[in-house]
Amino acid sequence: MxxxxxxxxxxxxxxxxxxxxxxxxxxxxxxxxxxxxxxxxxxxxxxxxxxxxxxxxxxxxxxxxxxxxxxxxxxxxxxxxxxxxxxxxxxxxxxxxxxxxxxxxxxxxxxxxxxxxxxxxxxxxxxxxxxxxxxxxxxxxxxxxxxxxxxxxxxxxxxxxxxxxxxxxxxxxxxxxxxxxxxxxxxxxxxxxxxxxxxxxxxxxxxxxxxxxxxxEPSGVAATQPIFDMAGIAHRAGPNAIPLLPAETWQRLEAERCVSSVLWDIFSIGKRCDFIQHGISGRPRQDIFAAWTRAIRDHPGAYLSHRLAHWNATMRWFVPWHFPQAVPQAESLPNEFGLGSPGHQVLAYDxxxxxxxxxxxxxxxxxxxxxxxxxxxxxxxxxxxxxxxxxxxxxxxxxxxxxxxxxxxxxxxxxxxxxxxxxxxxxxxxxxxxxxxxxxxxxxxxxxxxxxxxxxxxxxxxxxxxxxxxxxxx
Structure with missing residues (x-):
């Protein structure tokens, strides 16, 4: 060279x-x-x-x-x-x-x-x-x-x-x-x-x-942000803050510890708190977004508290050392398509x-x-x-x-x-x-x-x- x-x-x-x-x-x-x-x-x-x-x-x-x-x-x-x-x-x-x-x-x-x-x-x-x-x-x-x-x-x-x-x-x-x-x-x-x-x-x-x-094809992914934010607002402002769903649904949110400012996934179908998603499924998209924007307008403090808690988590500022989703995945997940994995040397590296x-x-x-x-x-x-x-x-x-x-x-x-x-x-x-x-x-x-x-x-x-x-x- x-x-x-x-x-x-x-x-x-x-x-x-x-x-x-x-x-x-x-x-x-x-x-x-x-x-x-x-x-x-x-x-x-x-x-x-x-x-x-x-x-x-x-x-x-x-x-x-x-x-x-x-x-x-x-x-x-x-x-x-x-x-x-x-x-x-x-x-x-x-x-x-x-x-x-x-x-x-x-x-x-x-x-x-x-x-x-x-x-x-x-x-x-x-x-x-x-x-x-x-x-x-x-x-x-x-x-x-x-x-x-x-x-x-x-x-x-x-x-x-x-x-x-x-x-x-x-x-x-x-x-x-x-x-x-x-x-x-x-x-x-x-x-x-x-x-x-x-x-x-x-x-x-x-x-x-x-x-x-x-x-x-539309998958409904656009509704994940409103669901995540409305759950955070309901937790902070009370079960009557989001009239899109009955107060009993938001009370169940508290009882089953479904509150999260870290990730939406717990509300997805098949996860332990999917009753929120089930309750909203089939609703017109405009109704979901209208309820979301109304909740933000009526409870700005609760919304900002929820969003700041999430921002802290995703920016990984005031978080513990072992906080999930930071370690790179070293092996491919099991699948039916034959998608393989790198060699074992990657495990120690990751x-x-x-x-x-x-x-x-x-x-x-x-x-x-x-x-x-x-x-x-x-x-x-x-x-x-x-x-x-x-x-x-x-x-x-x-x-x-x-x-x-x-x-x-x-x-x-x-x-x-x-x-x-x-x-x-x-x-x-x-x-x-x-x-x-x-x-x-x-x-x-x-x-x-x-x-x-x-x-x-x-x-x-x-x-x-x-x-x-x-x-x-x-």
């Missing part, structure tokens, strides 16, 4: 790491969601509970005779490492070799890498947005414009990322606006309005695309990755603090690296803040892109000298978040690491 340029070395290193990851985790891990989507691929019957764009793409590989989760695992691994490799190469080309190494090291950080081995929508979204970031970095850090081929690839990847998760728009809109229209703080109002317009348009168009273009994910270093709230620090310290008008860091930090911040109002579960994997974006933004920020006072304040803020998280982990009673612990406790 001595005769290679710095950017070629970084690109070659990323390519070798990509191959190593594919071999180590092959053929990828089949999560519960993976199996549910693959069932749609095999049967040809699609619904909107999981993103139909991912299942439809998967069906193309299946039609070509490549069965199993392998093709989608290859896709998200190659997209992710292409993005990291391009970003690292662009930084190395500009002389920021330590930053280039940090980018590649972030791709190897065990919690992120362990969860990226799962073939799920979160990994697909993160990989697509990493590839977009890498393409922009390769051009923008060298003061070049995207060519037509790169622009077409970026648009396709952004569209895929937007459709592959129901709440992806909160990350994609600020990233896309900030990348295509270089950020300047003087124009923040117009950029904010544009981000809002893109977000509203995507929220309106996504269901139409899912149902009319991808021909996915246990270590889970320990890190459960620690304050793996808390999404710390990544949010890092994104806020980047936004406070970046000077995009003076540095191409800072110009790229701002949309990444905005994307991470918007995604994490969206969980305040749009979220029904607290899985660690939901934060894959946000954490990658926040820490990549921090790496880009550090390529330029920073004002000492601002840097000290930012470090103090990060330390405060980390130490309060550590105190909670050491002081709160443990819950457990697996999904069953969560279902039984909450």
């Amino acid at each position: 001595r005769g290679l340029s710095p950017e070629a070395r970084a690109g070659l290193a990323a390519a070798l790491l990509c191959v190593g990851v594919l071999l180590f985790f092959w053929p990828g891990v089949a999560h519960y969601d993976t199996i549910a989507q693959y069932q749609q691929v095999v049967s040809g019957a699609y619904n909107d509970w999981h993103p139909p764009v991912m299942a439809r793409l998967w069906s193309l590989f299946h039609a070509l005779g490549w069965a199993g989760q392998g093709p989608m695992f290859v896709l998200q691994t190659m997209l992710g490492w292409t993005g990291l490799g391009l970003l690292a190469a662009a930084l190395a080309r500009g002389g920021a070799r330590i930053a280039a190494l940090a980018v590649l090291a972030l791709g190897l950080w065990p919690p992120l890498l362990g969860w990226q081995a799962l073939v799920v929508k979160d990994g697909q979204m993160a990989a697509a947005l990493l590839a977009v970031t890498g393409l922009f970095a390769w051009c923008r850090l060298d003061a070049k414009r995207l060519g037509p081929i790169a622009t077409s690839a970026v648009v396709a990847l952004l569209a895929y990322a937007l459709l592959v998760r129901a709440n992806a728009v909160f990350a994609v809109a600020p990233l896309a606006v900030g990348l295509f229209a270089p950020w300047r703080w003087q124009a923040w109002r117009s950029k904010g309005l544009l981000i809002g317009a893109v977000t509203l348009a995507a929220l309106a168009l996504s269901p139409l695309i899912n149902h009319r273009i991808f021909r996915a 246990r270590f990755a889970g320990w890190l994910a459960n620690s304050p270093l793996g808390a999404p709230i710390l990544a949010l603090a890092a994104a806020l620090a980047v936004l406070a310290l970046a000077r995009p008008a003076q540095s191409a690296a800072h110009e790229l860091a701002v949309p990444l930090a905005l994307s991470a911040m918007a995604m994490e803040c969206s969980f305040l109002f749009v979220s029904i579960a607290s899985d660690w994997r939901y934060h894959l892109w946000s954490m990658l974006a926040a820490w990549l933004a921090a790496i880009l920020l550090l390529t330029q000298p920073l004002p000492r006072r601002g840097a000290r304040i930012a470090l103090a803020g990060l330390a405060l978040v980390a130490f309060t998280s550590l105190g909670a982990r050491l002081g709160l009673p443990q819950v457990g690491d697996d999904y069953e612990a969560l279902i039984l406790r909450y």
Whole structure:
């Protein structure tokens, strides 16, 4: 490698790491969601509970005779490492070799890498947005414009990322606006309005695309958020707060300890508190949403208390060390489709990755603090690296803040892109000298978040690491 340029070395290193990851985790891990989507691929019957764009793409590989989760695992691994490799190469080309190494090291950080081995929508979204970031970095850090081929690839990847998760728009809109229209703080109002317009348009168009273009049948998934929130409001405001169901139903909610600000799953059919779902099934959608919005309007304190409790859980701030859904799944769940598992070497790796994910270093709230620090310290008008860091930090911040109002579960994997974006933004920020006072304040803020998280982990009673612990406790 001595005769290679710095950017070629970084690109070659990323390519070798990509191959190593594919071999180590092959053929990828089949999560519960993976199996549910693959069932749609095999049967040809699609619904909107999981993103139909991912299942439809998967069906193309299946039609070509490549069965199993392998093709989608290859896709998200190659997209992710292409993005990291391009970003690292662009930084190395500009002389920021330590930053280039940090980018590649972030791709190897065990919690992120362990969860990226799962073939799920979160990994697909993160990989697509990493590839977009890498393409922009390769051009923008060298003061070049995207060519037509790169622009077409970026648009396709952004569209895929937007459709592959129901709440992806909160990350994609600020990233896309900030990348295509270089950020300047003087124009923040117009950029904010544009981000809002893109977000509203995507929220309106996504269901139409899912149902009319991808021909996915409605599954009732849209009602999960109202059910989750109404149960939280009824717990705090009393059994008469939600007249959609009889007071006796909400009293049973208390009697059977069905109250949860952590996840919706306990109300799903087949779980111990599914009587809420049974009571609402068959009701017109507009009645459910009207009751939900009325409950929020009439009991704002109860609603905000419920949402803040959930946000704390999903951001993993004041939670115990062993809090479920943080340890990456090392083996595929039993299934009838022959979706296999990686080798036994992944078991020990994922246990270590889970320990890190459960620690304050793996808390999404710390990544949010890092994104806020980047936004406070970046000077995009003076540095191409800072110009790229701002949309990444905005994307991470918007995604994490969206969980305040749009979220029904607290899985660690939901934060894959946000954490990658926040820490990549921090790496880009550090390529330029920073004002000492601002840097000290930012470090103090990060330390405060980390130490309060550590105190909670050491002081709160443990819950457990697996999904069953969560279902039984909450």
